[in-house]
Amino acid sequence: MTARMLPRAVLLAAFAGLVTATATGQTIVITGGTVYPVSGPRIERGTVLIQDGRIVAVGASLPVPAGATRVDATGKWVTPGLIHAGSDAGLGVASLFGESEAGVQGEVNPAFSPAEGYDAGAITIALTRTGGVTTGLSGPRGSYLPGRAMAVDYAGARLEDALITNTVAMLLNLSDGSRGAGGGSRAGTMARTRQLFRDALEYQRRKAEFQKGAMQDLSAPAAQLEALLPALKGTMPMVITANRRMDIENALRLTAEFKLKTILNGVVEGWMVAEAIAAAGVPVIMSPNTDIPSFDGLGARLDNGTLLRRAGVQVIIAQGDPGGERNLRFGAGNAVRNGMSWDDALQAITLAPAQAFGLSGYGSLDAGKVANVVIWSGDPLDFAGAAERVYIRGQEVSLRTRETELLERYRSLPPKR
Amino acid sequence: MSRWSTALVLGVLVAACAGAGAQTPPSQPSPKQEVYSGSQSFMREQYPSTYVRRPNPPVVIRNVNILTAAGQELRNASIAFQDGKILAVGQTVETPAGAMVIDGNAKWVTPGIIDTHSHLGVYAAPGTQAESDGNEATNPVTAEVWAEHSIWPHDPQIPLAIAGGVTVMQVLPGSANLIGGRSATVRLVPARTVQEMKYPGAPYGVKMACGENPKRVYQSRGPSTRMGNMAGYRTAFIQAEQYQARWDTWLKDKKGDPPARDLKLETLAGVLRGEISVQNHCYRADEMAQMLDLAREFGFRIQSFHHGIEAYKIADLLKTAGTAASVWSDWGGFKMEAYDEVPENLALIQQAGATAVLHTDSPDGIQRMNQDMAKAYYAGLRAGITLTRDQAIKWVTANPAWVLGIQAQTGSLEAGKTADVVLWSGDPFSVYSRAEKVWNEGWLVFDRLDPTRQYKTDFNLGQTDPGVGR
Numbered sequence: 001m002t003a004r005m006l007p008r009a010v011l012l013a014a015f016a017g018l019v020t021a022t023a024t025g026q027t028i029v030i031t032g033g034t035v036y037p038v039s040g041p042r043i044e045r046g047t048v049l050i051q052d053g054r055i056v057a058v059g060a061s062l063p064v065p066a067g068a069t070r071v072d073a074t075g076k077w078v079t080p081g082l083i084h085a086g087s088d089a090g091l092g093v094a095s096l097f098g099e100s101e102a103g104v105q106g107e108v109n110p111a112f113s114p115a116e117g118y119d120a121g122a123i124t125i126a127l128t129r130t131g132g133v134t135t136g137l138s139g140p141r142g143s144y145l146p147g148r149a150m151a152v153d154y155a156g157a158r159l160e161d162a163l164i165t166n167t168v169a170m171l172l173n174l175s176d177g178s179r180g181a182g183g184g185s186r187a188g189t190m191a192r193t194r195q196l197f198r199d200a201l202e203y204q205r206r207k208a209e210f211q212k213g214a215m216q217d218l219s220a221p222a223a224q225l226e227a228l229l230p231a232l233k234g235t236m237p238m239v240i241t242a243n244r245r246m247d248i249e250n251a252l253r254l255t256a257e258f259k260l261k262t263i264l265n266g267v268v269e270g271w272m273v274a275e276a277i278a279a280a281g282v283p284v285i286m287s288p289n290t291d292i293p294s295f296d297g298l299g300a301r302l303d304n305g306t307l308l309r310r311a312g313v314q315v316i317i318a319q320g321d322p323g324g325e326r327n328l329r330f331g332a333g334n335a336v337r338n339g340m341s342w343d344d345a346l347q348a349i350t351l352a353p354a355q356a357f358g359l360s361g362y363g364s365l366d367a368g369k370v371a372n373v374v375i376w377s378g379d380p381l382d383f384a385g386a387a388e389r390v391y392i393r394g395q396e397v398s399l400r401t402r403e404t405e406l407l408e409r410y411r412s413l414p415p416k417r
Numbered sequence: 418m419s420r421w422s423t424a425l426v427l428g429v430l431v432a433a434c435a436g437a438g439a440q441t442p443p444s445q446p447s448p449k450q451e452v453y454s455g456s457q458s459f460m461r462e463q464y465p466s467t468y469v470r471r472p473n474p475p476v477v478i479r480n481v482n483i484l485t486a487a488g489q490e491l492r493n494a495s496i497a498f499q500d501g502k503i504l505a506v507g508q509t510v511e512t513p514a515g516a517m518v519i520d521g522n523a524k525w526v527t528p529g530i531i532d533t534h535s536h537l538g539v540y541a542a543p544g545t546q547a548e549s550d551g552n553e554a555t556n557p558v559t560a561e562v563w564a565e566h567s568i569w570p571h572d573p574q575i576p577l578a579i580a581g582g583v584t585v586m587q588v589l590p591g592s593a594n595l596i597g598g599r600s601a602t603v604r605l606v607p608a609r610t611v612q613e614m615k616y617p618g619a620p621y622g623v624k625m626a627c628g629e630n631p632k633r634v635y636q637s638r639g640p641s642t643r644m645g646n647m648a649g650y651r652t653a654f655i656q657a658e659q660y661q662a663r664w665d666t667w668l669k670d671k672k673g674d675p676p677a678r679d680l681k682l683e684t685l686a687g688v689l690r691g692e693i694s695v696q697n698h699c700y701r702a703d704e705m706a707q708m709l710d711l712a713r714e715f716g717f718r719i720q721s722f723h724h725g726i727e728a729y730k731i732a733d734l735l736k737t738a739g740t741a742a743s744v745w746s747d748w749g750g751f752k753m754e755a756y757d758e759v760p761e762n763l764a765l766i767q768q769a770g771a772t773a774v775l776h777t778d779s780p781d782g783i784q785r786m787n788q789d790m791a792k793a794y795y796a797g798l799r800a801g802i803t804l805t806r807d808q809a810i811k812w813v814t815a816n817p818a819w820v821l822g823i824q825a826q827t828g829s830l831e832a833g834k835t836a837d838v839v840l841w842s843g844d845p846f847s848v849y850s851r852a853e854k855v856w857n858e859g860w861l862v863f864d865r866l867d868p869t870r871q872y873k874t875d876f877n878l879g880q881t882d883p884g885v886g887r
Contacts, residue, residue, distance in 0.1 A: 002566055020563065096750065096751065096752055096756070123750075124750065127750075170791075269881070272881075276654075289781060289784075289785070291784070292544075292573070292577065292780055292781065293542050293543055293573050293876075293877070293880070293881075294542060294543040294544050295543050295545070298543070298880050298881045299881035324747075324748075324750065326747075327747070330788070330792070330848055333570055333848035333849065334785075334848060335786075336848070336849055337848055337849050337850070337851060377627050381786070381848060382847055382848045382849065383791040383792050383795045383846065383848060384791075384795055384846070384847075386795070386799060392585060393591060402757075403758070403759045403760065403761075406757055406759050407759050407761050407765075409802060410729050410730050410759075410765065411765070411800075413730075413732060413733045414733070415730070
């Protein structure tokens with residue numbers, strides 16, 4: 001039984017994001033489609049077997065278990081659910097001015113997570129799913145050290161249903177926008193960052209003395225420094241926003257000094273230092289359509305991602321395009337337009353973010369992985385293709401949105417009432 | 418003389434020189450500058466175009482697929498153009514002597530892309546406050562300002578738009594004001610001055626804005642409500658009617674001193690005379706209906722709504738009014754008046770028989786207008802709306818040309834029209850295709866395969882400049 005076959009009341013519930021598990025033990029088998037596991041070569045007329053929210057098997061000729069719900073994907077494309085590494089979906093009612101839940105006050109907020117501002121019923125979630133995006137990484141928006149990012153699957157009635165982790169990464173901004181945090185210079189921002197990091201490590205070593213008041217003042221409240229520790233121990237990735245070549249080089253300096261598990265974000269001039277980024281083993285999050293010069297990146301160019309990839313850098317595509325998160329796939333399509341291979345571009349919105357952020361259960365169609373699966377009518381990276389069925393944690397989710405209902409009302413004029 | 422038609426908005430003088438937008442302007446202005454010595458400023462040319470078509474050898478593209486935006490999609494066809502004009506489009510064409518012949522194997526040709534809504538030059542890169550020249554947000558009605566007086570021709574975003582196949586754009590003031598000022602229609606060509614870009618003979622537009630922006634910007638002094646917005650437009654046009662009457666009286670016999678010039682009312686009187694087109698930022702269906710009534714009250718026609726997120730709800734009213742809708746493909750939800758966005762907007766406007774236009778309002782979007790066209794086209798098809806590819810290509814070519822009043826010269830590939838032509842590396846409905854060669858009035862302004870044909874603005878020089886062709 002799929003969501004499309006459910007009675008109207010249940011469909012409406014799904015529309016509101018209420019896609020809680022209704023059938024534990026449900027087995028779904030998707031057959032006949034061209035399967036792109038991402039972790040390996042494509043499989044013509046492949047089968048994807050899903051059970052209890054997990055992928056059980058992927059292959060060319062698999063036996064279909066009795067009682068399984070069969071989904072014929074003949075002529076279709078089957079991929080993992082897309083992962084948006086810079087999504088705002090759910091953080092606020094829509095994306096209305098003043099309605100965001102991603103804001104933070106002040107410059108140093110490593111302990112902050114926006115998770116409790118996540119609205120599982122936000123209309124942006126359903127819209128995002130129409131683009132085959134099943135998983136999002138969302139962080140606070142603010143300069144310098146705004147807080148931590150969370151990872152969610154775009155299904156479920158409550159935060160707890162959707163949340164994968166609210167500590168997927170620590171955010172640090174070293175771009176032009178953070179000069180103020182250093183008193184008006186990049187060098188000042190770097191000095192302040194080192195001080196914060198050293199204080200955090202020293203606090204960890206001398207916590208007892210600190211609690212007795214037998215330690216010097218710290219450069220931030222202890223709770224904020226403590227929140228930095230997983231990133232300083234290398235157990236949590238540190239996403240460093242850096243666009244200019246010099247900012248990227250500064251980020252790589254910090255990475256080496258503090259042995260950070262860095263993921264660079266933005267990297268407008270990354271192509272200039274692609275070899276250094278590759279040598280540091282640092283993945284990058286970038287937008288493939290950034291080419292307008294600014295003083296935060298005069299060297300912007302469309303084939304930035306292509307050149308980074310060619311140098312051996314793991315590239316993650318996360319495009320905040322007009323039209324929103326659902327257009328992530330066209331960001332990948334544009335990367336292909338600008339010279340990247342199709343396989344690399346698909347990986348950049350699936351397996352690459354999963355690996356970089358330590359989401360080991362995500363990003364590819366392999367046995368044991370979370371069953372986030374999309375069936376497309378055609379090439380997912382091009383306009384003629386569209387997501388026809390989307391599965392999150394093994395459940396088909398509704399692709400109905402407000403837009404669907406507006407279209408139905410105004411399909412012919414005067415409108416139906 | 419026809420350039421006067423766009424320069425002056427004083428009816429009788431203009432009428433003597435033919436109405437704006439109705440005549441075919443010469444592609445090259447007369448080098449002779451007429452000066453009425455001893456006369457007053459209103460009798461002289463106002464900021465004329467100095468655009469000059471660049472020479473180019475004749476061009477023939479053979480064995481190519483052509484979206485004409487004139488009703489036809491031709492396979493394995495040919496197009497020839499010379500001296501800035503299209504000679505022929507068809508299965509076979511004659512090759513003029515000395516022509517550059519291009520084999521367009523598996524590639525596509527379209528008309529040059531036209532954007533009805535851009536702020537390139539007035540909100541120039543690198544995006545500093547020093548170059549924020551798009552909103553004269555000092556008064557709710559600033560019909561006296563002209564966008565062309567803000568346009569920086571070295572905005573490095575201009576070559577990026579050229580590389581996207583854009584040949585003509587309308588540059589508008591921003592939407593802070595009820596009436597924000599005059600627009601300029603320009604050709605995307607390298608230039609030292611905006612005059613060298615101005616499309617000769619193109620009528621002026623005037624930017625008007627509904628809804629949230631003006632009432633937010635002027636919250637403390639007013640207007641602070643939508644009804645306040647309406648009162649503001651009406652008050653301005655009542656003044657314009659009186660101004661127009663004063664001038665009409667004086668022009669009858671030219672006795673005594675002419676009325677004092679008022680730049681604000683000169684522009685609005687131009688709207689009342691039908692010489693300046695109204696380009697109206699307006700999102701909501703109910704507000705668009707109010708603006709259509711405003712136009713009826715004062716006897717003008719709104720040429721195009723812009724950002725008409727809800728145009729699909731009143732596409733029948735737009736058709737009746739003869740008003741186009743310039744819209745995005747699927748951008749919405751970013752503010753309350755954009756809440757009811759649907760990706761089928763263009764398709765539904767088309768279905769209702771109104772003039773559907775895809776616009777960008779974006780220095781990013783203008784680089785990939787073919788992509789938004791494709792996105793909207795497929796959204797329509799998926800919704801079961803009958804559409805043709807020719808209709809869709811018109812959203813970014815012939816229909817915007819109509820909005821700008823230059824449809825008699827450009828916007829489609831037909832013999833005799835201006836050779837604004839794009840050769841695409843593949844189907845322009847695919848994300849993978851790029852503009853490979855762009856001819857602006859027959860001149861090869863961009864060639865992705867030839868770095869010497871990739872214009873750099875002064876701003877690009879001596880700085881890290883990766884070039885637009887890469």
